[in-house]
Amino acid sequence: MACVWRLSVLCSAQGGRVLLRTPVVRPHVSAFLQDRSTPGWCGTQHIHLSPSRHSGSKAASLHWTGERVVSVLLLGLLPAAYLNPSSAMDYSLAAALTLHSHWGLGQVATDYVHGAALQKAAKAGILALSALTFAGLCYFNYHDVGICKAVAMLWKL
Secondary structure (H helix, E strand, C coil): CCCCEEECCCCCCCCCCCCEEEECCCCCCCCCCCCCCCCCCCCCCCCCCCCCCCCCCHHHHHHHHHHHHHHHHHHHHHHHHHHCCCHHHHHHHHHHHHHHHHHHHHHHHHHHCCCHHHHHHHHHHHHHHHHHHHHHHHHHHHHCCCHHHHHHHHHHC
């Protein structure tokens, strides 16, 4: 994690040495400005990068980790599906692509849909769309050529 540091020249009484001292960005600091004078305070700001309602949330951290795991899994799954097309690969792609798109659309709804009722409706619609997408991909895999062979057929055109 990148951390922003201030130079000690700004706060040091000697002023001539350039040393890295205390970090400007500290976890669990909820104010943008520090109001009171404390020893060693020289007018710098403490910035909190995430909302305080999510700080320390284990569920949010696990969800973020899960999103990254699925993204990295897709990076390996796509070339593997090209090199070794099979039914197991088709269903793995169906699950991973559906989950990845569901989480991505969920973030779009969270960021751009305002109001509790509208946000619940948007998330319900996304859940229905994701379920239909997964069911459609599974149907395509079972009753047709499958995702891997369909992509290979498109590339041959």
